Amino acid sequence: MLGAPVNAKVALFELDGNAFALPVEGIQHIIPVQKVFPLPLLRSGFGGVLLHQNEVVPLFELWRIFGGQPPQSCSGGRYTVVYRTGFGPVGLPADQVLRIVDREAGVVEGAVEAETAAPSGRVFVFAGSSYPLLDVEALVTALPH
């Protein structure tokens, strides 16, 4: 990953049967799912907010990226990944934390059309599987206002 520090790591997650990857250096915390509070007239792409360490964290509706259906519960997963962006922290739901691996143990490649949605245009290939590598900053920037 361009600009990734030496010994960079990648975290692999699964949400509703969809696997994805995140650069570890952006992850602030991985916490058990928290109560999600709805708020009026939120920007499309956010399903509410949660409170973490006395901070208001918007919860990103990750299911939209994978083209699935809204989850039955607001939280959308068993865990919330609190991810740091230049705009503040963002919460990302996950059902499973699969593993955390050294960046060097896999390969970052450009996504091909047939692969599961990779909005960053890149996938992390590890042990024969491709994990869409999410660029969270780009995801939230691209949301409509």
Add this chain to the structure above:
Amino acid sequence: MTDPGRMRLVFRLGGVGFSLPVQDLIEIREEVADALDRSAADPAAQVLGALSHRGGSIPVRDLGRRLELPAPFPEEAPVLLVLTGEDGCWGVLVDRVEGIFPTSEFDTRPVPPLLVRQESLPYTHLDLWRGEPLVHCEAGVLQRCWGRP
């Protein structure tokens, strides 16, 4: 005697919690469903109807619809809040009033910039209260959601 200027009302509408300074509140009325004159309703202006109030009539505005909140369950009896306004009193129907609490219980924060739509949100701050975020309201700002009559 507790200073009303240092108290906030907490109410709920459409599953969302709100807080409002007590000095913006004129009256709380229950069992108003039958008293609402729906012949004065104006759906385009999000006005539910009119209500007699202290010898006059006040508009009752549909805050839930304006904020695109889920409709209340039919069996829930709404509560009316009569609020101060730049052009006179006005009312909103809410689902439940939690109570009035000292401002010291509220931790006011700006709404995270990520959440703000292009057109401004009708609220700019949240109140962290007893482990949940409430929409920080002021009657004047709410009234401006509907624009000048």
